Amino acid sequence: MSVATIVPCLNQIEFHPYLQQTEIVDFCHKNNILVAGYSVLTTLFRKPGGPIDSLVMALSKKYSKTPNQILYQWLLQHNAVIITTSGNKDRLKEALEIFSESKFKLDEVDFYKINSVGKELEYRRFWSQEDWS
Ligand SMILES: NC(=O)c1ccc[n+]([C@@H]2O[C@H](COP(=O)([O-])OP(=O)(O)OC[C@H]3O[C@@H](n4cnc5c(N)ncnc54)[C@H](OP(=O)(O)O)[C@@H]3O)[C@@H](O)[C@H]2O)c1
Secondary structure, eight states, X not given: OOSOXXXXXXXXXXXXXXXXXXXXXXHHHHTTOEEEXXXXXXXXXXXXXXXXXXXXXXXXXXXXXXXXXXXXXXXXXXXXXXXXXXXXXXXXXXXXXXXXXXXXXXXXXXXXXXXXXXTTSOOOOSSOHHHHO
């Protein structure tokens, strides 16, 4: 910010329960910079067996939404833009449903539970220190 002549309007970062990046997210929000989060599904499909799995499954039952939709919604409620991808037509529909008539909201307790259980494990999938050395 001290050198930018144009303040970025959006910052794209890895953002999922195992990498919540609170400091940079707060900084962006305070400075009117949108946060775009990629790899929110990493928690389930790239780091399976972690502490978040059973919670997401339970919430999926509770809200009658898919596990992916629980995580998309969690990201949205962090005021982040979702960046996801799929080569599977049904999963693309599943993602788009988040903005449809059947959209839903996680209640505050469940939202914070994902935050807190997610912090039990730290995992970065992209841009780790090893990538730079
Ligand atoms: N700026 C950067 O450095 C950076 C880094 C990474 C990614 N990105 C961007 O973010 C986008 C999304 O990244 P991401 O792929 O990590 O996002 P993601 O939303 O966490 O994961 C999407 C992946 O999860 C798989 N998946 C979803 N549901 C599944 C299920 N039920 N079973 C098995 N696999 C499932 C999808 O496979 P299917 O295709 O089979 O559905 C897809 O490959 C990328 O395309 C890229 O544009 C940017």
